[in-house]
Amino acid sequence: MDKLLLSIVVVSGLCAVSSPAERLYHVVYDLKTMTEAQRHCRDKYRDLASIRDMEDVNTLNTAVDLSLMVDSRAWIGLKSDVDSWRWSLSNTSFYKPGEMEFRRWESGQPNNYVTEELCTVMYRDGNWHDYPCETTFYPVCFDVRGPNETFVLINNLMTWTEAQNYCREHHTDLASVRNMEENQKVQNLMNSRDFVWIGLFRDGWKWSDGSDSSFRNWKTNPNGLSEVCAAADFSANGQWENLNCNVMKAFICYIDVVPVSKQVMKVRLQKSSSSLDLNDPVVMEDLLKKLKQRLKDQGLNDDIKLSWKKQLDGKVFHKEEKKTKKKETCAKKDEL
Template structure:
């Protein structure tokens, strides 16, 4: 199957495409691989695993959603043909002095543009110090608000006007790179030599003719694949939230996603181990959150006091 078909099959029949956490997993899969059933017209003995490159996950370093309208959050001014994810390793963005953007390796040394946000006022500041993208992000957050978010052509022009001739500088746009299909946070990697190396090869297969090492491939290739099944326990918990802002819509999908992310981090900080998946349960009207009635508040308060 191709990668998408394999993922659907694994999720329907098992848990998901395989997440590989360590060399023990690699050795187990290598011992299980039946090479006689993995012969293709070209490049035999490969099988899909659950790792993929999330090429459409571009977002701004400043994550405060109230800072952007939907259109502003998605504003881009890429060069023609960009982003191209050269060698599968371009996860950060810079702007050149002609105002156009490019995706590049995040560990390149460049100057940066930070921003100071004061209410509705945004001021951009050129930083002459050369840094990697991560270093620039830390510098801007320590000394200003964050790396520059560019929300429209007017702000793009303001940033461009700050740049010395011929310079390319970091802005706050970046993306996630390799992710597991099941959402696991496993950082284990077992790439073959010179891999990953393809700008359109966004899915990963293990090569069982070569000790199970990994290669990036175009996702439409048809290969064998590896599923896994996990033991699961499920618990439903009711959550009460106090809104800090009356304008915040708790049923807005991005807001719910942010809350889940914070809850998952809280569980991790409290020492909860393992692969924990959180999701919202919708009520009959399709909503997750409902405003609590006054009588319910009093009952809850009394129960808490007891």
């Protein structure tokens, strides 16, 4: 058989034929504990719902039928280890090895007094205390602009959450204190103030499916050492509460679905040999491999699937008539 040497003259309509996975949520109205709900979701779907942004929150608000719920709350896939601390700035590329673990707690701190001390202040002596997040203190923000990092004291009293929002809007974030040198810089800004907010907060909240989404939609800051599971309250626009994991609630599962799109493309080919039969199954299979490689070279992924569409006569390829040449010949006859 002639060697396959096929040059693609025109490939029209080339486009992406695959798209990112879509998330489908399933509301289950049966009452289960958090552990039972997680087991059910992993058996029937993928896992308990992880929620990535306000678009997901709005999707769930639309999907839930409150008339089918015993109360308005349903488990989502968020659970806490109350001994875990993290910085407000979650971009780990900002920190060198070991810097995220720097702490300068006062002796006996953190003690999570009355289970409500989830945020961190620096005292005027440079030591840290855990403190209720709803208390108002002056915050210290910081700006990161290339290699330059600057701490900024804000002369307005704010709760920790208000301080975080302010710093993110007007600077980079609430201050991350990565070493003793930076601890001293923040302390030098305090003047006569007893306490200032820094960006460390108690947040061991982890998603059941291992997602690293830092999105949070709390109704109030979570507290309580025995209430370490999260539920969305759909009488409060899907905002979250922390509850005892053993209470019985409805729950939300999810699956990822990859949508399938189909497109017909017109392909014009030029043969290297007049004896080559483009409708030969072996030739067509080899052509598919070449076309798939061409699509991959244009940036499409390996999920693409190609097949030939047969015409009414059962063939895929048909020879094009050279109509323009025929018109030229007729014109010359008229001149004679």
